[in-house]
Amino acid sequence: MSDLALHIPVDVVNGPTSLAFALLAAIAVGACVVVSRRHLDERLVPLAGLATAFIFAAQMLNFPVAAGVSGHLLGGALAAALLGPWLGALCVTVVIVIQALLFADGAVTALGLNVMNMAVIAAFTGYGVIVLALKVLPRTRFGLGVAVFAAAVVSVVAASAGFVLQFWLGGEEVGQSFGAMAAAILGTHVLIGIGEGVITAGAVTAVAVARPDLVHALRGTPLARTAKESV
Amino acid sequence: MSPVDGLYRPGDSPVHRLRPQVKIVALVAFTCAIAATPREAVWAFGAYALLIAGLFALARVPLGWVLSRSLVESPFLVLALAFPFMVEGPAVHLGFLTVSEPGLWAGWNLLAKATLGVWAALVLAATTPIAGVLAGLSRLRCPEILLQITAFAIRYAHLTVAEVTQMRLARLARCDDPRFLWQAGALARSLGVVFIRSFERGERVWQAMAARGYTGRLPLDVGPAPAGALQWSAALAAPALAAGIAAWAAVFA
Numbered sequence: 001m002s003d004l005a006l007h008i009p010v011d012v013v014n015g016p017t018s019l020a021f022a023l024l025a026a027i028a029v030g031a032c033v034v035v036s037r038r039h040l041d042e043r044l045v046p047l048a049g050l051a052t053a054f055i056f057a058a059q060m061l062n063f064p065v066a067a068g069v070s071g072h073l074l075g076g077a078l079a080a081a082l083l084g085p086w087l088g089a090l091c092v093t094v095v096i097v098i099q100a101l102l103f104a105d106g107a108v109t110a111l112g113l114n115v116m117n118m119a120v121i122a123a124f125t126g127y128g129v130i131v132l133a134l135k136v137l138p139r140t141r142f143g144l145g146v147a148v149f150a151a152a153v154v155s156v157v158a159a160s161a162g163f164v165l166q167f168w169l170g171g172e173e174v175g176q177s178f179g180a181m182a183a184a185i186l187g188t189h190v191l192i193g194i195g196e197g198v199i200t201a202g203a204v205t206a207v208a209v210a211r212p213d214l215v216h217a218l219r220g221t222p223l224a225r226t227a228k229e230s231v
Numbered sequence: 232m233s234p235v236d237g238l239y240r241p242g243d244s245p246v247h248r249l250r251p252q253v254k255i256v257a258l259v260a261f262t263c264a265i266a267a268t269p270r271e272a273v274w275a276f277g278a279y280a281l282l283i284a285g286l287f288a289l290a291r292v293p294l295g296w297v298l299s300r301s302l303v304e305s306p307f308l309v310l311a312l313a314f315p316f317m318v319e320g321p322a323v324h325l326g327f328l329t330v331s332e333p334g335l336w337a338g339w340n341l342l343a344k345a346t347l348g349v350w351a352a353l354v355l356a357a358t359t360p361i362a363g364v365l366a367g368l369s370r371l372r373c374p375e376i377l378l379q380i381t382a383f384a385i386r387y388a389h390l391t392v393a394e395v396t397q398m399r400l401a402r403l404a405r406c407d408d409p410r411f412l413w414q415a416g417a418l419a420r421s422l423g424v425v426f427i428r429s430f431e432r433g434e435r436v437w438q439a440m441a442a443r444g445y446t447g448r449l450p451l452d453v454g455p456a457p458a459g460a461l462q463w464s465a466a467l468a469a470p471a472l473a474a475g476i477a478a479w480a481a482v483f484a
Contacts, residue, residue: 009341009344009345009348010262010266010348012307012310012345033374033376037376042441045380046383046436046440047430047433048383049379049381049383049384049387050429050432050433051430052380052384053384057392058425090380094384095384097377098237098381101255101356102364103356104349104352104353104356107345107348108259109262172314172318173318174314174317174318174337175318177319180317198419199418201419202415202416202418202422202423203422203426206419206423206424210423211427214430
């Protein structure tokens with residue numbers, strides 16, 4: 001089993017850019033705390049804690065990508081679909097901080113960059129895609145599955161695009177090869193996103209069938225039953 | 232040991248006994264020093280590596296363990312290997328390869344700094360228990376609400392991870408033979424079940440807390456102890472040395 005990490009290490013992105021993104025991340029996480037607390041009051045700590053524990057467990061599940069390489073979920077879209085973007089981003093942030101301090105995964109100086117990409121950008125783009133897709137798609141199991149799949153793919157690619165942007169702002173000067181590098185990074189993440197999408201869609205539809213009230217993206221309305229299911 | 236316990240290796244070395252808050256500050260300072268070092272100062276990186284190796288020896292952390300944990304940064308090594316071919320600049324010949332010189336430096340820069348960064352973080356992770364890290368962060372005025380959520384998450388992650396493992400075993404015991412992509416469906420459904428169980432547990436835990444008079448503030452179960460001047464100076468010796476090396480390398484490079 002190989003634990004591939006996507007967390008940015010030391011000095012891939014220069015100091016000023018890291019600092020700017022750390023500031024942005026602090027503001028975003030602060031906003032997440034305020035909004036989540038408004039929805040959950042004093043329930044915030046136990047519910048967010050348990051939800052974070054769940055994201056942790058989801059990331060522990062390794063699935064094989066290719067021979068010898070296994071990947072795990074990033075969980076941004078999963079958290080956003082089930083918990084909403086604010087609480088979802090908050091939970092993924094906690095996971096990233098734990099990984100940096102307790103697992104040496106990702107540099108402490110790059111925490112802001114990693115939080116922006118994997119928590120804030122991933123959760124909010126993922127949630128946006130689900131909400132938009134559910135306006136077009138039928139509110140059935142299949143429709144929700146497709147919406148969540150698309151959301152997971154977009155969220156993973158958006159997170160990697162966040163890295164490409166940070167690298168463009170404060171990374172190595174690579175001149176004309178930048179386009180090729182960006183294409184390689186985004187292309188790899190489309191593949192990762194498809195894997196993430198399959199698992200995320202399966203998990204969210206499984207929850208939606210049993211407890212539709214727990215899927216934040218459905219906003220309290222259960223799925224419509226298809227003719228076959230209601231017989 | 233459960234994978235949730237972090238990389239803590241119990242022990243009683245001088246590094247273990249340092250207060251967690253000083254170790255966290257030292258890690259941040261050390262990482263900044265590494266990041267600020269000019270890439271051409273190869274000797275400075277060697278000095279950092281020796282310094283960290285000394286800390287590992289002091290903390291009785293075996294080098295094999297450190298090397299196996301260093302693999303976490305491997306995806307970025309691909310980027311480091313790509314730099315020599317991507318960055319523009321005067322070309323140099325390495326056997327049959329023609330690569331750019333600034334690109335080689337860029338690749339070296341990424342490789343050296345990422346590896347040293349992971350090693351520095353491993354010193355903290357290997358010598359500080361989770362409760363200690365949380366106490367240290369609280370001492371450093373990290374927002375209480377985030378610490379409470381983190382404490383809850385770590386406590387219950389043991390349970391959720393055990394649940395996922397247990398469900399996988401249950402599937403295997405029923406002659407499921409998960410291979411390649413075909414396991415995705417079962418995996419996803421068990422995740423869904425674990426989410427429902429976690430959320431319901433969260434509500435039960437909240438009710439139990441409310442019944443015991445919880446009003447939104449949590450008495451943290453780890454009282455963070457203050458650190459004296461001796462502790463601070465001992466812990467900051469390594470980053471101070473590193474900062475000195477970085478400054479020296481920057482001025483005389």
